[in-house]
């Protein structure tokens with residue numbers, strides 16, 4: 547099933563999520579967001595091993611096993627019904643491989659709230675790709691999942707991540723002081739959020755295909 551989300555598309559009624567497996571794909575202006583496949587792990591390991599990527603994560607390195615487990619867990623979510631977690635690979639059209647991934651995850655106890663995340667290979671930073679992918683996750687959450695609220699936690703020192711969230715339209719809701727400890731120091735974390743009433747519409751998604759294409 548395909549839907550084109552340009553223009554004033556009415557808010558879709560609640561879907562259980564099962565309809566999205568196993569071949570969901572979102573196209574934005576410059577990106578194609580597609581489901582993970584097992585063969586993605588070497589590309590993920592390559593960028594997740596970069597010290598620039600690792601800076602605001604608790605890990606100091608990533609192993610093949612870590613990344614295979616990560617990819618396998620994303621593939622497992624594809625067949626959940628109802629599906630709560632949508633983690634998609636970020637690709638550039640007509641280019642092999644991937645440049646990152648992004649996701650929207652409904653809370654385990656609440657169908658109307660989800661958090662978003664995104665990560666890019668460092669050589670692709672600074673071109674607005676994370677903003678474009680995060681906007682698509684927000685639009686998917688409000689338009690397709692019928693959410694009331696989208697939120698995201700980030701390490702406060704990670705200015706790039708906070709800037710992405712604010713460009714997408716999430717508001718800073720709070721700062722928890724020294725609530726994470728890793729790499730020998732305490733870190734503050736930020737909470738950003740957007741409510742359905744504040745969402746300005748599904749402008750970032752050019753097309754969405756769900757189920758078998």
Ligand SMILES: CC(C)(COP(=O)(O)OP(=O)(O)OC[C@H]1O[C@@H](n2cnc3c(N)ncnc32)[C@H](O)[C@@H]1OP(=O)(O)O)[C@@H](O)C(=O)NCCC(=O)NCCS
Pocket residue numbers: 598599602663664665666667670671672673674675676677678699700701704705706707709710713
């Ligand atoms: C955070 C991250 C996704 C940003 O990706 P990106 O593609 O460079 O982001 P964008 O190009 O969309 O940038 C969005 C805004 O943030 C700004 N920005 C990006 N990196 C920045 C940095 N390190 N410091 C300050 N501002 C930054 C950009 O300039 C842009 O603002 P502008 O359009 O006004 O110039 C990327 O740095 C990353 O993958 N980091 C590792 C994983 C990670 O931390 N993920 C977030 C976990 S919460």
